[in-house]
Amino acid sequence: MECPLFETGDVLYYNRLACEQDLSDFHAEGEVNMQFIDNSLVLASRLNPEQHGDFAHWVLWCKHDFPDRISIEWTFKPLEEPGLCMLFFAAQGQNGEDIFDQSLPRRYGHYPQYHSGAINTYHLSYFRRKWPDERAFCTCNLRKSAGFHLVAQGADPLPTVKDVKESYQLKLIKYEQYIQFSINNLVVLEWLDQGSEFGSMLTTGKLGFRQMAPLKAMYRDLKVSELNQLAVTT
Template sequence: MSKISSIRVEGSSRHWTSLAALLLLCLVAGCSMVSPRSEADRAVDVLPERGELLYRADFDGPESVADWVMEGPGEITFEQGWMEMHSPDEQGHHVFWCPEDFPDSFIARWDAQNLDDEAGLVIVFFAALGVDGQDIFSPDLPERDGTFTQYTEGEIKSYHISYYANAAHNPGRGHANLRKNNTFSLLQKGEIGIPADSMQEHEITLVKEGDRIRLYIDDRKVIDYTDDTPVVDGVDTGSALGGGKIGFRQMKWTHFRYKNLRVYALP
């Protein structure tokens, strides 16, 4: 039997009597007090249950990323349980790849914090594979050095989301973008990601549920897109991408730190 908590209603006794009568009528008739649209809206925001833990990297010391791969002039250090990443003297952009291949559907969570709000841009790549389905580290693929076009228009396919956007050439952009590579197609202009001036810790949640992609900043949804329309702005981007690798990218002005990466299967 369901429980109804006590409700304090302001207004006249006639108002309360009318409301009570309406509630009784609905209970007898079996009707719903919530409109179908409200139920649909709530369903959209419900995260799927997490399944088994597929991968974890605490980012609390060198051993936690011993088999990760850095492309470009990025440098990592560890302090107070965090992994800091930047490019010394702002030499160039860089991508730090997790070595694991993840399935078509997963939930990934990690913490991130900006350490320099003057400028920067942070991206997560995911579902990354070679154009012919090979591993992105296959010797058959061209070497990569952090140059953006190698990832967005080159010999690997992926999705990417820019969830902190305050680049030197486009300061204070703020909003997140979801793109599909290697056509560099903008699938969705999202909400504000990590605010450009934020120096706070933030929890990032990335959900890939088949062809549906969502990203949350501290439980606030900023991206929600279903990749079921191959032709985008006149370009055939192909079918939805499946499994692949995850990578963290920073532009050369960026100094962020990360901890507690967890990737879960979807049951």
């Protein structure tokens, strides 16, 4: 794969995720419990998955729309597992609507509403510890929807919660057809969306965090920046 080199431009959005006021930019779908500990946002489900199954999970959307050619960075630390963490990005209605358009069906955190519903989006699963097979062989998965298409996969370097000693710096690059995900500057996966399968390349839209219960995790310092391409290496 040809690997672009980028220069970070202007910061388009920054949120410390450090206090309740910082959540005014966000919209929850599903029963999410939000706390602030040590100037960080700690997220979990209000519902017990043993009672509510797959309806115990949730999505927390940032209300802002973002362009193409961006990097998305955030600090992450898993606190309790099992569970799963995901980032949606470039999310729009299938006909270009805002994802909050009243004409779209209501969503409340149930995964099929997002991967095979009325929206198009990329979704990156970067901490997959929900099911026994995910814990036995840990990967990060990139999918494109609508349609739940697995388009890229890479080894997950994050340890299980009992071995976590620090927070991790996560970074997602979306520059036209090129998508790259890294953890602590280690590239985990890359993919080129040629727009020739699974629908046209996705560009602008919203981003959102998703967790599967009963996972509990910490988030801090969400930053979205413009990207300028410098060169292409092979």
